[in-house]
Amino acid sequence: MSGAEIDRLHAAARKELAEFWQMCIEDGTDEVQNLENFARVFEALADAARWLKDLPDTLPPDTADQATLLSAVERAVLRFNTVNEACGYPIETNEREIIAGFLCEAAAARGLDLDRVEHRDPTLAYREW
Numbered sequence: 330m331s332g333a334e335i336d337r338l339h340a341a342a343r344k345e346l347a348e349f350w351q352m353c354i355e356d357g358t359d360e361v362q363n364l365e366n367f368a369r370v371f372e373a374l375a376d377a378a379r380w381l382k383d384l385p386d387t388l389p390p391d392t393a394d395q396a397t398l399l400s401a402v403e404r405a406v407l408r409f410n411t412v413n414e415a416c417g418y419p420i421e422t423n424e425r426e427i428i429a430g431f432l433c434e435a436a437a438a439r440g441l442d443l444d445r446v447e448h449r450d451p452t453l454a455y456r457e458w
Contacts, residue, residue, distance in 0.1 A: 332382040334438045339378035342431035343371060349423050366416040373412045374428065377405035381435045398441040399451055402432055406455035413458045420458035429456070 350367055380401050409428060413420040420428065429452045433443065436451055443449040 335378050335382045335435050338431055338435050338438065339374065342374060342427055345427050346370065346424060366419040369412045369416055370419065373408045376408055377432060378435065380404055381439055384439055394440065395442060395445060398436050398439055402436050402451040403455050405432055406452050410457045425458050
C-alpha cells in the first residue's frame with residue numbers, strides 16, 4: 330500500500346472538516362469553532378496521516394504488526410485528545426465521525442484488520458471526543 334491512499338483519505342477528511350466548519354461559521358452556532366482551533370485539528374490530522382504513512386510498507390497481517398498499527402492509531406487519538414482539550418473541545422459529533430472514520434480507513438489501508446478490533450473502531454479505546 331502506497332502513501333497515495335493515505336494522502337487521498339487525508340485530503341478527503343480535510344475537505345469534509347473544512348466544509349462542515351464553514352457551515353458552522355456561517356450559522357454562528359458554535360463559539361469554539363474558530364480558525365485557530367481548526368488549524369490545530371488540521372495539524373493533528375496531518376500528523377496522523379504522516380505517522381501511518383511512515384510505517385514500514387511490508388507489514389504482514391500478524392498479531393505483532395496489528396499491534397504496531399494500533400499503536401499508531403493510539404498515538405494519533407491521544408494527539409487529538411490533547412488538541413481537543415487545549416482548544417475548548419471543538420471536536421464534536423460531526424468532527425468525531427470524520428476524524429475517527431479517517432483513522433479507521435487509513436489504518437485499514439495500511440493493513441489493520443478491523444474485524445479483530447472491537448466495534449471495528451480502533452479509536453474507541455483511546456478517544457475522549
